Amino acid sequence: MSRTPLVDAWRRALAARRRPMQVPGHKMRYAEGAAGWSYDLVGDLVRDDVPLQGGVDDNAYSNKYLDQAEALWAQSVGADHSRFLVGGSSQGNIAALATVGDEGVPIAIDRTSHRSTQAGLVLIGARPVWIYPRLHPEFHLPIGMEAASLTAVADQVNGFFATSPSYIGTVSDVASLVAATRPRKEPLIIDQAWGAHLDFLPEGGAMRAGADFMVTSVHKALLGYSQTAVVSMRGDLIPTSTLDRWVDLTTTTSPSGTLLATIDGTRAAMERGGAERLALIIEAVAEARRRLARVRGLVVLDDAVAGCRVDPAKLTLILPGTGADGVVLGEALWQLGHGPESADHDTLVFTTTVADEPEWVLEFADLLAALIESHRGEARPSSPLAVWRVEPEVVLTPREAFLRGRRRVPMREAIGEVSAEQFCPYPPGVPLLAPGERVTQESIDAIHAASRVCRVAYCSDPTLETMLIVDSA
Ligand SMILES: Cc1ncc(COP(=O)(O)O)c(C=O)c1O
Known part of the structure; x- marks a missing residue:
């Protein structure tokens, strides 16, 4: 059975019912069911909040529960070193970029990457050399970064940054990107914010494909508390202490042990049957794609349509052929309690995770097919973002x-x-x-x-x- 050092310590801290004479200011009074005054306005919201320092661990972190949990995560995803983050993949991107870059240093960066990369560039002063994923010739959506795009700028830059999966679920062939960067020994960062679950599929994620750094949001595609993410690294191009320095510089000194413990718990959950559950969800998504592909004019993104690998847990629909408007459908879905990951006129993106039930995914596909039919209109040309x-x-x-x-x-x-x-x-x-x-x-x-x-x-x-x-x- 996989170990869960942070989760176990968190449970012990909760059960201990201490009366701390230190932070947190809410004094963990939820543990004794405090009510009255106005505490009950906040009590429900902070319920289960245990700080890492002076809560899950002691003030000196003597037990090193966090270090143990991070080492277990690293082992699980094929990394040499991982750091848990409470500032999301945004913090991970900033810390990873700062680790490989420096003032005036040119770095090849995917211009379709998340805004947080720009924050990293502001912090360190590196010079972006923009690179671009291929665009689908018909739908004008990103279909993966190609090794040739990295090779083309390789002699101008001191590092590489690419996003995979993209927001719409297209996945780059990271091994080919690694092959392109390896001869020059310049580090490759993969923003895998949307693909934390890929690390628990048999083929693995960016670390197993050989990337030097990988950033994953545990709160997006897995089970972590909002804000939770991990930055991981492998190899010896850059010392682990450099990454540590930037993670420490960009984080709070008072992380929530609860948030951190959800990362530990997520890893163990994936090792204890989560991967099998993920396989069931992926099967359901494949069936949902088949059902939706029967809707006249609707294009359902899969490997064949995209011409690259597509995250098997993502459902991405391209609407112009149906005449339905994705913004209108998105609003209708929000009203029904099925908020989409994203909705523009042409495209709807839905995220499924291990927390879904396979039958929900299928019910949702049927509901979606009916909704599109009821909003059908004249087929129109695409108007890509x-x-x-x-x-x-x-x-x-x-x-x-x-x-x-x-x-x-x-x-x-x-x-x-x-x-x-x-x-x-x-x-x-x-x-x-x-x-x-x-x-x-x-x-x-x-x-x-x-x-x-x-x-x-x-x-x-x-x-x-x-x-x-x-x-x-
Ligand atoms: C590709 C990508 N990277 C990083 C992030 C930042 O993730 P987080 O919200 O965990 O900070 C996002 C957020 O949407 C994203 O889309």
């Missing part, structure tokens, strides 16, 4: 642009200037325009078009009437 094909003119590094003076101008007057901020449609959280990039008519049109479909996040003026540009004066 602009985020998958942004090719910016990089004028300044993200760090230079972030730290320089800035001024606010009406959006239409910003054309030709350098953006000082990020415009990021959510989902998928890939910036349309980022600090340091030239503002163009095309970028402004894309931002306004995105705002009609979803939230454009992280810009300072949510009305999108003005924006901050780098003040070159």
